[in-house]
């Protein structure tokens with residue numbers, strides 16, 4: 134049984150250092166992409182603080198389809214190029230949205246969400262999906278979150294067999 138260490142009281146940089154160390158330990162020895170996505174979402178939701186949703190969408194049949202997550206019931210299918218997730222996927226670049234109400238086309242799944250960050254999952258030049266994290270606070274995410282969550286995505290991708298996730 135893996136004991137998740139508390140990140141309470143740590144600086145944001147320290148939180149990501151702790152979470153990436155823990156994630157590497159949790160995923161080491163397991164290649165199942167679905168199981169690894171579920172544990173990644175759980176670790177982020179428990180450890181990040183001030184977030185109300187953390188999880189994955191995978192590119193399946195040309196659209197983003199809901200994967201493992203923690204938070205409220207969410208929209209199942211998102212179109213490429215639409216909303217925050219679809220924009221990050223299409224650009225293949227992280228998108229940080231300080232105020233979701235000011236993002237044209239934002240898809241509101243949980244009305245508590247005020248800010249959002251979406252990191253694309255790209256492996257061997259192929260778009261696999263996105264990691265999405267939402268917060269009930271405005272401007273919750275900054276460059277430290279971008280760097281930290283991009284590292285989280287790299288750890289997830291390098292440990293996981295993705296063949297059945299994106300089809």
Ligand code: SME
Pocket residue numbers: 186207208211215216217218219238239240241242243246249265267
């Ligand atoms: N807000 C996202 C949709 C996904 S939910 O936040 C979980 C978007 O605009 O793409």
